[in-house]
Amino acid sequence: MRLKHVLILAFILLSSVPMLLSLQYLNSFTASQYERQTEEQLSALSLIAKKRIESVLDRVKDNIALITSRTQMRISLDQWNNARDVKARNKVHKIINDAKVGLTKLHSISIYDNKGVLVTATADTPNGHQINIPVDKILPSIKLLKRNDQLLMLGIDRLLLNNKVIGYVKVALFADFIVELVNDRTGLGVTGEWLVAQRHDSGDALFVAPLKYDHDAAFKRRVSKEKIDIPITQALLGNERIMRHAPDYAGNLVIASTRYLSELDWGLVVKIEEDEVSQLMNKTKTVIYVSEVIIIIMAVLMGVGVSFYISNPLEKLASHTNKVAQGQFEQYPRSQTWKEVRDLTEHFNYMISSMKELNENLNAKVAERTKELADLNLQLTELSTRDPLTGLHNRRFLSEKLSEEVSRAKRYSSPLTLVILDVDHFKQVNDTWGHDVGDQALKIISSHLSSVIRESDVLARYGGEEFCILLPATEEEQARKFLDRIRMDIEYLKIGSGEKCFSVTCSFGIAKLDDDDTESSLTKKADLALYQAKSDGRNCIRCYSIDDIGGA
Numbered sequence: 439m440r441l442k443h444v445l446i447l448a449f450i451l452l453s454s455v456p457m458l459l460s461l462q463y464l465n466s467f468t469a470s471q472y473e474r475q476t477e478e479q480l481s482a483l484s485l486i487a488k489k490r491i492e493s494v495l496d497r498v499k500d501n502i503a504l505i506t507s508r509t510q511m512r513i514s515l516d517q518w519n520n521a522r523d524v525k526a527r528n529k530v531h532k533i534i535n536d537a538k539v540g541l542t543k544l545h546s547i548s549i550y551d552n553k554g555v556l557v558t559a560t561a562d563t564p565n566g567h568q569i570n571i572p573v574d575k576i577l578p579s580i581k582l583l584k585r586n587d588q589l590l591m592l593g594i595d596r597l598l599l600n601n602k603v604i605g606y607v608k609v610a611l612f613a614d615f616i617v618e619l620v621n622d623r624t625g626l627g628v629t630g631e632w633l634v635a636q637r638h639d640s641g642d643a644l645f646v647a648p649l650k651y652d653h654d655a656a657f658k659r660r661v662s663k664e665k666i667d668i669p670i671t672q673a674l675l676g677n678e679r680i681m682r683h684a685p686d687y688a689g690n691l692v693i694a695s696t697r698y699l700s701e702l703d704w705g706l707v708v709k710i711e712e713d714e715v716s717q718l719m720n721k722t723k724t725v726i727y728v729s730e731v732i733i734i735i736m737a738v739l740m741g742v743g744v745s746f747y748i749s750n751p752l753e754k755l756a757s758h759t760n761k762v763a764q765g766q767f768e769q770y771p772r773s774q775t776w777k778e779v780r781d782l783t784e785h786f787n788y789m790i791s792s793m794k795e796l797n798e799n800l801n802a803k804v805a806e807r808t809k810e811l812a813d814l815n816l817q818l819t820e821l822s823t824r825d826p827l828t829g830l831h832n833r834r835f836l837s838e839k840l841s842e843e844v845s846r847a848k849r850y851s852s853p854l855t856l857v858i859l860d861v862d863h864f865k866q867v868n869d870t871w872g873h874d875v876g877d878q879a880l881k882i883i884s885s886h887l888s889s890v891i892r893e894s895d896v897l898a899r900y901g902g903e904e905f906c907i908l909l910p911a912t913e914e915e916q917a918r919k920f921l922d923r924i925r926m927d928i929e930y931l932k933i934g935s936g937e938k939c940f941s942v943t944c945s946f947g948i949a950k951l952d953d954d955d956t957e958s959s960l961t962k963k964a965d966l967a968l969y970q971a972k973s974d975g976r977n978c979i980r981c982y983s984i985d986d987i988g989g990a
């Protein structure tokens with residue numbers, strides 16, 4: 439696996455996984471938090487509404503108490519009960535009218551006698567109107583009703599004089615606060631709604647305010663007491679709770695907070711449709727999911743960027759190292775990347791220059807050594823083919839050259855002549871003048887021979903006092919003339935010094951290469967010719983002839 443791939447993977451895992459996990463946690467946390475917030479908000483709103491209604495209730499009670507506490511009115515009512523005294527009734531009427539002036543939101547005050555028949559009222563009320571008070575009714579009783587499209591809150595209480603019931607008072611207040619309450623949907627989103635219901639005689643919940651989806655519901659629409667999973671039923675059962683997945687009156691699933699107003703026997707519900715909550719949560723989820731995708735994309739891009747930033751210089755360096763390994767000692771270009779790679783590059787370049795220098799030194803040394811070896815080889819070759827006394831080529835060299843020249847001569851059909859010359863009576867020289875002088879004689883003769891032959895000729899010391907001269911491209915006759923001159927020259931060569939000065943002569947045997955000759959036959963022929971020269975008295979030249987010598 440390549441470094442860049444490891445880095446990309448590591449970066450993605452290290453950066454995105456914790457972030458994704460956090461977002462997932464945030465997602466679920468946000469959803470439950472949102473639901474809880476919604477529930478808490480509904481609960482708080484319903485509680486405030488309940489308190490608000492209870493404060494109105496207290497006001498109604500206060501108003502009733504204000505009336506019932508009027509002693510003069512109760513005395514006058516008692517007189518009316520006893521004697522049907524019109525004056526007394528007028529007195530009652532006046533007192534309640536006076537009381538009405540100080541009361542706000544008041545619709546009417548009505549006074550009934552001990553039989554429940556209307557005595558007087560501040561508003562128009564039919565004469566003889568009778569109030570129906572059940573025996574077991576706990577008083578004061580307060581209830582809501584709709585009259586002439588107006589919501590009224592009715593409070594009824596007994597009027598007592600000396601612990602005896604002398605009549606009843608009925609106070610009616612405008613209950614528009616209920617409509618204000620249900621119309622105020624602040625904080626309830628789009629689907630939020632208030633429901634207010636009082637208990638119908640049948641026990642069902644009877645809505646007392648318009649509904650969002652049924653504006654004509656007040657005092658008409660009911661919810662059966664049997665439907666206990668419906669929030670308003672639960673409210674009337676006195677259960678103050680948060681309900682989830684609860685169907686409302688329209689059949690929608692809602693989150694609801696239920697409240698019960700025990701004194702009024704009212705149910706109060708505030709609710710919001712679950713779909714709305716889900717939609718809001720889904721919006722949050724969508725934002726989180728989009729964030730996750732953006733984070734992953736960014737993590738991938740950053741991972742790729744970072745891994746390239748880290749691995750590219752290393753990959754370039756690695757490929758450059760490969761070049762160096764193949765012997766291309768080029769300096770790595772200076773890179774403006776991270777410090778470690780810069781340091782590595784610097785050390786690498788330093789290493790390359792050292793290696794280059796070493797290599798150059800090594801090459802120079804190898805070349806030097808090779809040259810020395812070649813020189814030594816040459817010297818050795820020379821030594822192995824030279825005669826140490828005279829410095830002339832030796833017999834071995836001659837035999838190689840002879841082989842080459844015989845081949846060449848046959849190939850090109852050119853003449854080739856071999857000469858063997860031998861110092862005459864050399865034993866005598868040694869015996870007379872000493873071996874050293876004999877050596878000197880051999881050197882002088884060699885030196886002279888070397889000085890007169892052509893560059894293409896091959897001169898070699900063939901034996902003790904014997905020399906060979908190989909004359910390529912030379913006819914026998916030419917050779918004879920040339921050798922005759924040499925023979926005479928040798929005669930005049932001075933050997934030794936002073937009184938010990940003397941000269942020597944040489945005998946020459948010549949053989950020319952014939953078609954059927956080999957190196958050895960040619961040599962043999964030259965040798966036979968030399969023998970002939972020696973036989974003929976020495977200091978002379980003899981050419982090999984089959985007739986003259988071959989037969990001998």
Ligand SMILES: Nc1nc2c(ncn2[C@@H]2O[C@H](COP(=O)(O)OP(=O)(O)OP(=O)(O)O)[C@@H](O)[C@H]2O)c(=O)[nH]1
Nearest residue numbers: 860861862863864865866868873874876877902903
């Ligand atoms: N000083 C010296 N003498 C040598 C050398 N090589 C051979 N000789 C001597 O050369 C002499 C050759 O003698 P012989 O072969 O008898 O022939 P010669 O005396 O030259 O007589 P002919 O060849 O018949 O004229 C011997 O005494 C060898 O010792 C050498 O390198 N130095």
